[in-house]
Amino acid sequence: MMCKHAEYYIKTSSRCFPVLESRQEITAAEMQSLLDATDRGTVWGPTATLFFGASTLDEVVAGIATEAQQYRNLRSRDRGALSRSLLSDTDFQKMQSALSHEAMNADVAPIQRAVNSWSTVVGAAGTAARAYNSLRSVSIAPGRRGAFLSDADLLRARLGPAEVSHADEYASILRQLREAEVDIDFRPGSLAYSPTRGGPGRIILDPDASMGAVRHEFRHFLDIQEAGFPGMGPYLANPKEFWRLEFRGYMEEINLARQLRDFETGRKIVEQMRARRLELLQIPGGW
């Protein structure tokens, strides 16, 4: 199942064992699971070294740079084979969960910078980038960059940034927004579309937003554009219309989760939508 070049990554990940054993945040069961996965060759070198293969952040950063160079040296066909084998492996998914646990206890800022640099290297590799970015999103644990984003963008853990997972659609949306003269502000940790009366309004996008989140905000823009850019006022006066706007935004995300057959995330988005409904529509003494 694994391509021959994966052997290299198995070897590189093996150097993480002593450090892995010293980490108290990982339970014995999780550690055993990781070790078993590594033995079977399902742990990717960069993945392992990113969080487990070094005792200092400098080592992590240096390790990522080294891995990136080695990855760059692979032929593109082999990169694809490696990535496909990882994506189809359930152990890889389990690994992500364990990594998430570790990422919660790490200072992710230097790692993030290194990962951004690494991502540029693999960005053209398509599937490989998707595989890596799913891990990259795991590294941005809830609370590290604000609860707003982690709560709001539930598809990011699955899809990674829209710029990578749906590059053409993402570029098309940005082009349409620019042509409509929407004020676009890229701001890590935020997702929002704010209307203005008589104008195209303003969109705030996390540079790493998932396609689900981007479609959600873009839907708001399209709906408000269709209404003739009336500003916020008419929506505040009309809870039914306000809710219709919100519902259509959430449905973009839910439909995408359905397409991916990611029903667990879909259910979470529905819960998020229900919480928003209550938050918006509650009246004193009601419910």
Place this chain on the structure above:
Amino acid sequence: MLTEAQQMTDRIRGNECSIEELTDCIRRGGLLVRTNALEALVIHAQKKEDLIDELVAAASDPINQTRLMGTVSVAHVAIACLLRVGTSKSFEKARALIQSWPEPDRTDLIWYLRSENLPVK
């Protein structure tokens, strides 16, 4: 839920609520009811100065940092209401709040106030 929220909104915007009902809505309502009640309080605050404190309290209450639409929060609307009251006290309170607002939310607040054609200085 939707119908009741609509009915309450219609009552607030139709000036059918007493000041007590409006302040109750501001303290206990959902985002839309709260926002509409704040806007309805403006006309009363122009005549009853102590209601300005109600708007200041709403602008400062952490619960009102919740996003209403886009980057606009209920607290932003409360500050817009202070500016719409248009008295020297309300301007002074609004100015102090804007100056103390943390970034990047302050940028969003100023963007919203300008989009509503309200004086930001």
